[in-house]
Amino acid sequence: MILSRVHPSPLETFELDAPTTRDRLLELYRPATSPSLRLNLVASISGSAAGSDGTSETLTSRVDRHILGVIRELSDVVLVGASSVRAEGYQVPRRSRLAVLTGTGDLSGHRLEPLDGHESPRVMVLAPPHAHARVLDTLPDAELLEVPVEGEAVRMDAVVATLRAAGLASIVCEGGPGLASQLVRAGLVDELCLTTSPQIGGTSLPLLTGEASPLDATLTQLLLDESGFLYARWATGARSASA
Numbered sequence: 001m002i003l004s005r006v007h008p009s010p011l012e013t014f015e016l017d018a019p020t021t022r023d024r025l026l027e028l029y030r031p032a033t034s035p036s037l038r039l040n041l042v043a044s045i046s047g048s049a050a051g052s053d054g055t056s057e058t059l060t061s062r063v064d065r066h067i068l069g070v071i072r073e074l075s076d077v078v079l080v081g082a083s084s085v086r087a088e089g090y091q092v093p094r095r096s097r098l099a100v101l102t103g104t105g106d107l108s109g110h111r112l113e114p115l116d117g118h119e120s121p122r123v124m125v126l127a128p129p130h131a132h133a134r135v136l137d138t139l140p141d142a143e144l145l146e147v148p149v150e151g152e153a154v155r156m157d158a159v160v161a162t163l164r165a166a167g168l169a170s171i172v173c174e175g176g177p178g179l180a181s182q183l184v185r186a187g188l189v190d191e192l193c194l195t196t197s198p199q200i201g202g203t204s205l206p207l208l209t210g211e212a213s214p215l216d217a218t219l220t221q222l223l224l225d226e227s228g229f230l231y232a233r234w235a236t237g238a239r240s241a242s243a
Contacts (some may be wrong), residue, residue, distance in 0.1 A: 001063055007222040016063060016225075025070045028221060029193070032235070035169035037160060037188055039180050040071050042195040043207045049177050050205040051197075055087060056175075059197040063225045071193060072096050076168040077124070079159075081179035085110050092123065096172075099124040099145075099163060101179060103154045105131030107138045124166075126159055156186040181208045184215065189236050192217065198228035 003021075005012040005028065014021050031038065042059045043049050051058025060068075072078055073095045080090060082102035086109050092098050100107065105127050112123060125135050125142040128149045135142055145166065147158045160183075163171055172193075173180055183189050221233040 001225055001227075003063060003223055003225050005221070005223050007219060016066060022066075022070065025067065026074065028223075029067070029070050029233070030074055031170055031191070032220075033190065035164055036171070036190045037183065038071070038075070038172045038191045038193055039183065039189055040068065040172050040174050040193040041180060041207060042197060044197050044199040044201070046200045047207055048201075048205050049175065049207045051199065054205075059199060060195070061197070061225070061227060061229055063227075063229060064195045064197075064231070067193075067195070067223075067231055071172055074170065075172040076170045077163055077172075079163070079171055079173040079179070081176050082107055082110075083178065084174070084176040085112060087176075097124055097168065099126055099168075101126045101147075101154065101159060102131060102135065103128065103149065103152070105134030105137075107135060110138060112139070126154075126162060128154065156182050156188055160188055177206055177209045181210050184208060184236075185210070191220075192232075192234040192236060194232045194234065196230040196232070 001016040003014055003016055014024060041049065042056050042064060044059055050056060072093045075096045077097040077099050078093050079099045079101060082100055085100055085107065090098060090112055092112065100123055102125065123139060123142050124145055125139065126145045126147045127135050129146055132144050135144060145162050147154050147162050160171065173183055215236055217234040217236045219232060220235050223231040
């Protein structure tokens with residue numbers, strides 16, 4: 001599979017399976033700043049975050065999964081919402097931690113997949129104190145981190161501060177749309193890594209949910225593959241202004 005970097009110029013092409021490609025992708029996806037918070041999301045051309053099966057699995061590709069692994073390797077922690085873990089399942093990353101955010105502690109049917117050779121996944125769970133007992137009912141080996149709430153909502157700035165206090169400076173959030181949207185509305189996102197799948201239609205699940213103030217973004221990188229998938233890096237907010 002040939003992958004082409006079309007922005008910024010000059011044009012660069014490389015074979016996905018070539019021995020030097022992973023190192024080059026690590027260079028191309030290295031965060032511009034530290035600490036940093038990225039969103040890494042996939043959507044169809046028509047803007048849905050889910051394909052025909054109701055998950056992102058039918059939107060992804062081998063190249064997308066390869067880039068996903070690169071972005072995870074460059075991150076200290078992968079942050080996901082509990083609803084995504086219940087719906088899609090997650091394999092614990094090899095080179096970074098997995099942190100699951102829940103306001104209720106409901107991780108039933110979590111479908112977390114351990115790494116090969118491990119009996120159970122080692123996962124951090126961020127939850128308010130009242131939800132800890134429920135978390136441990138379904139994930140007894142979880143490492144619990146306490147986050148405060150305002151009313152019924154978990155504070156996004158507190159989530160980020162808690163992870164960074166644990167020494168996890170580079171954060172990548174893989175969704176779902178609700179969690180990603182809250183981070184955007186809170187002004188905490190430095191970069192969006194967005195894969196656009198060459199599909200139209202499918203399940204109607206917006207990439208971002210709810211209303212938010214317009215946020216300017218700057219395209220810092222664009223790759224494409226032979227199948228028509230696009231892989232973009234967008235700097236947001238203050239990062240965009242200084243790009």
